[in-house]
Amino acid sequence: MKTCISDVTVLTMDDQSHVYPDGYVLFDESGIIQAGDGECPREADTYVDGCHGILMPGMVNVHCHIPMIPFRSMGDDCPDRLTRFLFPLELEAMTPELVYLSARYGICELLLSGVTSVLDMYYFEDQVARAGEELGIRAWVGETIIGQPTCDSKEPYGGLPLCEELIRKWNGHSRIHPIVAPHATNTNSPRMLREAYEVAKKYNVPYSLHVSEMDAEMDYFREHWQKTPIGFLHDLGVLSPGTIAAHCIHTTPHDWDLLAQSGTKVAHCAGSNTKAGKGISPVQEMKAAGIVVGIGSDGPSSGNTLDLFTQFRMIPSFQKTKYHDRSIFPAREILKMGTIEGANVLGAEDQIGSIEPGKQADLVLLETRSVNMFPVYNPYSAVVYSANAANVDSVWVGGRQVVKEHCLTETEIQKERGNLSAAMTAFQKKAQKYADII
Ligand SMILES: [Zn+2]
Known part of the structure; x- marks a missing residue:
């Protein structure tokens, strides 16, 4: 299934550090097909509106x-x-x-x-x-x-x-x-x-x-x-x-x-x-x-x-x-x-780490609507100094969407927290003996 994310600033992190200020990335489960500036040049099955956000490698x-x-x-x-x-x-x-x-x-x-x-x-x-x-x-x-x-x-x-x-x-x-x-x-x-x-x-x-x-x-x-x-x-x-x-x-x-x-x-x-x-x-x-x-x-x-x-x-x-x-x-x-x-x-630079055709579609879409993300003069600076984890809107691994609009697609964080919390009872009891130092 081909997906195209558009209307985003694409930070490719490739050898020449290409940036597409009004860019798109087209990909499927087998990898990134194409990336560039402007409208998506080919048909896709799903279109994602990047809403002027920043798209970067996972x-x-x-x-x-x-x-x-x-x-x-x-x-x-x-x-x-x-x-x-x-x-x-x-x-x-x-x-x-x-x-x-x-x-x-x-x-x-x-x-x-x-x-x-x-x-x-x-x-x-x-x-x-x-x-x-x-x-x-x-x-x-x-x-x-x-x-x-x-x-x-x-x-x-x-x-x-x-x-x-x-x-x-x-x-x-x-x-x-x-x-x-x-x-x-x-x-x-x-x-x-x-x-x-x-x-x-x-x-x-x-x-x-x-x-x-x-x-x-x-x-x-x-x-x-x-x-x-x-x-x-x-x-x-x-x-x-x-x-x-x-x-x-x-x-x-x-x-x-x-x-x-x-x-x-x-x-x-x-x-x-x-x-x-x-x-x-x-x-x-x-x-x-x-x-x-x-x-x-x-x-x-x-x-x-x-x-x-x-x-x-x-x-x-x-x-x-x-x-x-x-x-x-x-x-x-x-x-x-x-x-x-x-x-x-990790010895995986041929597979991941940048947005280039042929590489795996491991992608992160950062939203720039939040209070801390305005204005953006330099997208690298915005990611490094202005952004935090709460700005991550969507995430794909190998072309499969694992986070959509700040929520996991495979599970719910509250459910995971409940399961872990229940399993931590014995751990917390055993931790009691260190209470004076922890
Ligand atoms: Zn360590």
Whole structure:
């Protein structure tokens, strides 16, 4: 079924950054057929009036832990919370059902905010894949591998066999892409990091982990290995074009060379990095070194919201402040990071990330009728600095409409919230013992 959206400003995010100020996009389930200025030149089955809004590619969130919705706003100001209550409460309270219902809720939030592709890593990740398949998002899903007992494995490193199971089950799916996701550089043994990498190579899937994020991680590598975590990963032989390093806050010029030379990608999480007081990542230097950097919201516990608008505003604010330079990180560059460069991080730039004939029709229509969207002089600026998730009117993934006039087409958010709320009773009871710190 051919759909044509017209009377919109089209931000293609293609190589030449084409903008069609009074544009149209014609597409179907197999991909984008045509885009340009003026009236739709061919017949379509459905016509969508863009009402002078902004049409852009679906956004790509390259680092998330979607099922952590029950933890949102819990202990936000608590130091060392990962070990004080996050790890213990996950172990005690997360069940496959809670992961599934949380994943459904979080995916609804992603779609409603215009995120059409997400990379997720958590436990019971098969449930995230299931929720993603049902709700129509594109998802890169990784079972967390970690050297301690988890909610889905009594044995440390039980995530590795679960990861292989996940890959065998979902590899080849059109929208759900399994990946290998060791937790972090210092929560896995070097041997396990390497073994997990071999699995990623065997199945030709991405390999993603937290890197150079925590102070304790940096101390550990300095004391035990006399090198940086990135130097360590390089010597271990796990940096590659398929490797996605999340955070990379505490990095050196030598680290940037290693990342660039190996083709390793970076997931930048400005919101969670700074909310936790971890530091401002040297994105300027990493990009100058030729490293591809995408944007991650991090989980709802670390980043609170899953949309990219929140991150869009924070990235230039922190970078401009760090360098006392208003001219760096212009709005267009930020939007590239949230679309085509995010697609590049996932190795999917041939399929998604820009509005070009032949690519998948992952599209977001932003309305400009709301109070915060007037006037619009520069559409990139309007998206990065003026817009928020509430301005997302409609969303398509692979040509299929998943959000229409601010509502999900497959489900209702109130229904999802009711289901999740009911499933959270036991979780909230178990959380009581941490009441003094959360
Ligand atoms: Zn994370």
